[in-house]
Amino acid sequence: MSGTQQSTVRPAWLGRPHPAVSAAKAVAIAVILLLVAIPFWLIIATSISPDAQVTANGGWSLWPKSIDLHAYADVLNGGVIGHAVLVSATVTLLGTLLSLASTILLAYALSRPNVLGARPVLLAILFTFLFPAGMIPSFLIVTDLKLTDHLASLFLPVMINVFNLVVMRGFFQGIPEELYEAARLDGAGELRTLLRIVLPLSKAVIAVVGLYYAVAYWNDYFRAMLYLNNSSADHLPLSTILRDYLTSTNAQNQTGEALLTNAPQKTIAALIVMGVVPIAAAFPFLQRFFTKGVLTGAVKS
Amino acid sequence: MAVDVTGRASRRRPATARPTPVRASWRTRLNRDKVLWLMMAPGIAYFAVFQYAAQLGNVIAFKDYVPFIGINGSAWVGLQNFTTLFHDPAFWHAVANSLELAGLQLVFFFPVPLALALLLHSLTRAWVRKLVVSVVYLPHFISWVIVAGLFVQVLGPDGMVNGLVTGGGHQHLVNVFGDPAMFKPMMIVELIWKDCGWGTIIFLAALYQVDDSLYEAVSLDGAGWGRRHWHVTLPSIRPVIVLLLILRVGDILSVGFDQVMQQRASFGPQASEVIDTYIYYHGVQDGNFSTGAVAGLFKGVVALILVLAANKIAHKLGEQGIYQ
Incomplete structure (x- = not known):
């Protein structure tokens, strides 16, 4: 390792x-x-x-x-699945960028010593880890903000994950203080220090946290069930549609599309492969970061 | 070893790191820190809106919430929703189911990653270890939707195992899905398949931190495999085990919502109901938002108390726990 x-x-x-x-x-x-x-x-x-x-x-x-390969052709020509792949890709890309950026900024500020008022902020954030907003309160706030049936409801309500934040902050704290000091003496402000000193040294943790976010967005089926109730099937992500196919034994699915094929299991297999491929493809590139990124951030002995 | 959440480390930093001393007036410090506050702004806004403001929605636990009228317009009903929920046998069935699953996971899942980590740690050929580690990490990143689908393909009525057993015939000899009694065992099997590999990562890290000279010393004293692990390995990784146990205690009532959500079609709502599915199907789907909110509060408060209590017990036993 x-x-x-x-x-x-x-x-x-x-x-x-x-x-x-x-x-x-x-x-x-x-x-x-x-x-x-x-x-x-x-x-x-x-x-x-x-x-x-x-x-x-x-x-x-x-x-x-x-x-x-006609199962793949069927599935992609079906319309709904083609759209679903696009929806999932959009949410994964936008969500991951937004989550990473906000997590990095917050983690960086919270990792600096003696910032005025940062400690209460940190404690308030950590408390949400022990007592998070439940399904119904989250549903109500998303409804109140008129985000339902909007793509943003798939990433804004889960923009920052406290665990990822703690991992990132721990990693930033492990960077030698002398480097911050040197940057300051060179006249670099906080933003410059973050971009030029901290980020280049934090590739491992950014890769791992980015992977966590991306996987969570790609795999998420539930937020769409909760918040995209009135959307047409064209706007549902791949995971939600896949779940519909896999769990509806009597073709009673949310997408309203019956599986018109002689070998439904073959079609389902093709859908599953499409759900796995992006993750399996990214995996080999990211896996060398796991030990370093996960453990230096989260675990201090 | 503990997750550093309290920021003690940062306080110990030399004062030279930041130009302005702590004792400067708050005005000076605010001026110095304004860029950092700008950086925090999006994050703080997120937590303020989607966590703290959202929690205010729990007020509907004390109201007869009607979506059409809205939170403010709905009438106050005191503790009526609490009475309704606590008199609902379906809710207590969900609670009992959650507890039973959590107990089964603790006994049958929790030790598996540790055992696998010991096996991996004992491999002396680095390339074998790397290969196995890469392979067993992957399922963790696959969604429960897909994992459940894979299991149906392998063990379902039209699955591979049935096909192999019946020699390609169309009987359904092997069908673990559909039998409500198989729900809980399947939950454990699926969980082991998906997460026991990833679960080794933290144990492996702890194992690598064990000083090799300790092993050498006990080996020279004639300790074999068993005694080596009993006297060196276990004491060394005990803090990790305690940490994971505490976190698990807080999850007792959650028991893998995403996993359970995929089993409903196979095992039926009766067998596979846990608290979170109760909140979703009874609360959101059937429109009983107020009793659903009560169930959510119940779960949240109990989980909070359990984590705090577990952490306290850990301290009493001389462990670090998750925070100080």
């Missing part, structure tokens, strides 16, 4: 492992990897298998006999 512990050298005190123990570990690791991988593989294989093969199996396929 973190740099110095990557050594492959076996410490002398550990002694040689018993072969049976090593074998058991290898088996355990293989089983764990398979348990995680198989559902993903199943979904991908099902979504690209020919209709006949999927139906013959009763709704699944582990190995496509030939590649058939």
